[in-house]
Amino acid sequence: MHHHSDGNSTIIGSFAEMIIYVVPLIAIGLYLWAVYMTNKKYKKWPVSRVFFWIGGVCSAALAMVGPIAEMAHSNFQAHMLAHLLLGMLAPLLLVLSAPVTLLLRTVPVKAGRTISKLLRSSYGRWVTNPLNTAILNIGGLWLLYTTDLFQMMHESLLLYLFIHLHVFIAGYLFTLSILYIDPVAHQKSFQFRAFILIMAMAGHGILSKWIYANPPAGVKESEAQAGGMLMYYGGDMVDLMLVIILCYQYFKGNRRLSKKAAQVAN
Amino acid sequence: MEINKQDASSNFRSGILFGLGLVAFIDEAVFHQLLHWHHFYDKSTTDIGLVSDGLFHAFSWFATVASLFMLADIRKRKVWDRKRWIGAMMLGGGTFQLYDGIIQHKLMKLHQIRYNVEIIYYDIVWNVLAAFMILNGLNLLRKSKSAQKSKVGEA
Numbered sequence: 001m002h003h004h005s006d007g008n009s010t011i012i013g014s015f016a017e018m019i020i021y022v023v024p025l026i027a028i029g030l031y032l033w034a035v036y037m038t039n040k041k042y043k044k045w046p047v048s049r050v051f052f053w054i055g056g057v058c059s060a061a062l063a064m065v066g067p068i069a070e071m072a073h074s075n076f077q078a079h080m081l082a083h084l085l086l087g088m089l090a091p092l093l094l095v096l097s098a099p100v101t102l103l104l105r106t107v108p109v110k111a112g113r114t115i116s117k118l119l120r121s122s123y124g125r126w127v128t129n130p131l132n133t134a135i136l137n138i139g140g141l142w143l144l145y146t147t148d149l150f151q152m153m154h155e156s157l158l159l160y161l162f163i164h165l166h167v168f169i170a171g172y173l174f175t176l177s178i179l180y181i182d183p184v185a186h187q188k189s190f191q192f193r194a195f196i197l198i199m200a201m202a203g204h205g206i207l208s209k210w211i212y213a214n215p216p217a218g219v220k221e222s223e224a225q226a227g228g229m230l231m232y233y234g235g236d237m238v239d240l241m242l243v244i245i246l247c248y249q250y251f252k253g254n255r256r257l258s259k260k261a262a263q264v265a266n
Numbered sequence: 267m268e269i270n271k272q273d274a275s276s277n278f279r280s281g282i283l284f285g286l287g288l289v290a291f292i293d294e295a296v297f298h299q300l301l302h303w304h305h306f307y308d309k310s311t312t313d314i315g316l317v318s319d320g321l322f323h324a325f326s327w328f329a330t331v332a333s334l335f336m337l338a339d340i341r342k343r344k345v346w347d348r349k350r351w352i353g354a355m356m357l358g359g360g361t362f363q364l365y366d367g368i369i370q371h372k373l374m375k376l377h378q379i380r381y382n383v384e385i386i387y388y389d390i391v392w393n394v395l396a397a398f399m400i401l402n403g404l405n406l407l408r409k410s411k412s413a414q415k416s417k418v419g420e421a
Binding site for chain 1: 306307309311316317319320321323324325327328331332335336338339
C-alpha cells in the first residue's frame with residue numbers, strides 16, 4: 001500500500017492492509033461453511049458456484065493486495081488491470097455464485113423473511129434497477145478519470161479506499177441488475193436490460209478511447225494509451241460474457257414458455 | 267418449406283443482426299488486429315465520432331450473440347429460411363459497412379481505412395462492396411418472398 005511519512009496514517013494504512021488480507025479469507029470461509037451446513041438439509045449446492053465465489057473473491061483481492069495492486073500506484077496500465085479485476089471480473093464471478101440464494105438457505109426462516117422484505121423495499125427496488133446501477137457504475141468511472149479525482153485518490157488513503165469500494169459495489173450491483181441469478185423482487189424485461197447493457201458497454205468503450213486521447217492528470221501519454229486499450233478490450237471480454245449469459249437466460253426461458261404453450265394447446 | 271409471417275420476420279431480424287455483427291467483427295479482427303490498417307484512435311476523431319463508434323461497437327457485440335441465439339432457436343423449430351436469412355445478413359452487413367465507410371470514416375473522421383496510402387481507392391472499394399452487399403441482400407430477400415408466395419399459391 002502507500003508509504004506515508006506521518007505516524008497517524010501509517011496506523012490507518014497497516015490497519016487497512018490487515019483488513020484487506022483478512023476479509024477475503026473470511027468471505028471464502030463463510031461461503032464454504034454455509035455450503036457445507038446447508039448441503040445436509042437441502043439438495044447439493046452446485047460446485048461450479050463455489051469456484052465462482054473463490055474466483056471472484058480472489059480477483060477482487062488481487063486488485064487490492066499483491067504485485068498488481070503494488071504496481072497500480074505508479075503504473076496506469078496496472079491500475080487499469082486492477083480496476084478490471086475489481087469492478088468487472090470479480091462482480092461477474094460473485095454474482096454467478098448466487099450468494100443471496102445461499103444466504104437465504106443458511107439463515108433461519110425469520111431472518112430470511114427480513115432479507116426478502118429488504119429486497120422488496122423501495123431501496124431494494126432502486127439499487128436493482130439497471131438504469132440506476134449503470135449510472136452509478138459508468139458515471140462514477142467518468143467522474144474518476146475526467147476530473148482531478150484520479151490524482152486526489154493517490155494522495156488520500158481514505159479516498160483511495162472509498163473509490164475502490166465504490167468501483168467494486170457499483171460493478172456488483174450493475175451485474176446483479178442485468179443478470180438475474182439471485183432473486184430480484186422487481187424484474188425488468190429482457191429488452192430493457194439489453195438496452196441498458198448496450199448503453200453501459202458503449203459508455204465504457206467511449207471512456208476508454210477518451211482516456212487514450214486525454215491522459216488523466218499525472219499519467220504519461222504512453223501509459224494512458226496502454227491503459228485505455230486494456231480497458232477497452234478487457235471490458236469487452238467481460239461484457240461479452242454478460243451478453244452471452246443474458247441471451248442464454250432469455251432464450252432458454254422463451255423455449256420453456258413455448259413448450260408449455262404447446263403442451264397446453266395439445 | 268412453408269413458414270408463417272412471424273417465423274419469416276425472425277429469420278429477417280436474426281440475419282440483419284448477424285450481418286451487422288459480422289462486419290463489425292471483420293473490421294475489428296482483420297483491419298485492426300491482423301493488418302493494423304485501422305488505428306485505435308485517430309487524432310482527428312470528432313467527439314460525435316467517438317460516441318457513434320462506441321454505440322455501434324457495443325450494439326454489434328450484442329447483435330452477434332443475440333442473432334446466433336435466435337438462429338439456434340429458428341433451427342430448432344425447423345423454420346430456417348436460408349435465402350431470407352442470408353439476404354437479411356447481406357443487407358445488415360452492407361448497411362453498416364456503408365455507414366462506417368461514409369459517415370464514420372469520412373464525415374466523423376473516426377479513423378481511415380489505411381494510412382500513408384492513396385486513400386481514395388480504398389474508400390471506393392470499401393463503399394462499392396457495401397453497396398453490392400445491400401443490392402445482393404435485397405435481391406435475395408425478394409426471391410425468398412416470391413418463393414414463399416408461390417408455395418402458398420400451390421397449397
